[in-house]
């Protein structure tokens with residue numbers, strides 16, 4: 001059943017250490033104090049390792065947005081009803097959401113996938129990969145079957161591989177799914193061995209009473225399902241999120257295609273945790289864009305040893321942090337390509 005996932009996992013190479021060293025050397029030779037461009041230098045080196053190119057470029061960009069609904073929304077854990085998932089998906093398809101604005105600004109193509117929205121989406125631009133009409137309520141049992149969890153990951157893998165074939169230089173991912181901070185918190189607690197209190201936040205903006213209830217719901221979902229933290233498929237099937245599985249696949253597919261993959265918020269971070277658990281080599285391909293307001297996000301970054309470039313108090317999830325960060329990444333790539341070295345500028349420091 002895991003054939004495609006195992007095959008893709010086996011294609012994930014080590015980064016090109018030689019290219020990273022050469023990029024580091026060139027960065028140090030540019031007309032600035034060594035290291036003075038901070039995280040912009042780190043990102044260029046990382047991209048050199050991923051692509052094998054000491055002057056990496058991020059010309060062709062695609063953002064893959066995964067959408068699905070959640071049975072646990074029935075517990076009243078979100079500030080808004082499940083219908084908002086479908087409503088926002090139409091908004092993405094019509095160009096009116098925050099992610100559309102940022103994709104236009106960063107010249108990034110947007111693709112919207114339906115992996116499990118409660119209703120069918122009637123729009124020519126939707127990529128219909130429906131696996132199930134919403135997950136089952138995780139307080140009563142698993143969100144989905146193992147084979148549905150695998151299908152969600154495979155959907156993301158194929159999406160990323162298709163982008164790679166079309167010449168993408170960088171892939172970013174994000175999501176839409178009302179109530180998805182509940183399953184994400186459960187997965188984050190299980191996979192980072194943190195307490196539920198450590199990782200649960202206010203998601204779409206819930207009040208204190210709902211916040212207290214949400215913590216109890218997350219605890220109950222973990223107790224009822226009790227997944228093996230080492231087994232990403234079991235964790236995903238038990239605690240859910242078809243869009244989370246989709247993003248896990250995008251991350252695996254990007255890494256296997258030697259493409260950098262830009263992560264967005266908390267839910268996306270959970271997908272990255274699941275992908276790293278399938279193959280720890282994935283980590284070298286991850287670009288963490290921003291730190292979300294959700295308290296679990298920073299814990300996920302700590303678990304993976306990643307540090308995001310931006311901290312803008314964002315908590316949207318569509319991929320807004322990721323796509324915004326493309327601008328800084330492009331700037332970083334232009335530094336190593338266009339800046340003069342001390343020698344070129346006529347100053348020999350030796």
Ligand SMILES: O=C(O)c1ccc[n+]([C@@H]2O[C@H](COP(=O)([O-])O)[C@@H](O)[C@H]2O)c1
Pocket residue numbers: 077078079080175176177178179180181182202203204205206264265266267268292293294297314315316317318
């Ligand atoms: O990306 C984040 O860190 C993030 C933090 C809070 C909320 N969200 C978005 O809000 C929705 C989930 O919030 P909730 O309260 O319904 O669980 C879902 O559509 C996410 O994209 C996203």
Ligand SMILES: Cc1cc2nc[nH]c2cc1C
Pocket residue numbers: 080084088175176177204316317318
């Ligand atoms: C309006 C709205 C837009 C979103 N975009 C991503 N998650 C979202 C959640 C809500 C509630």
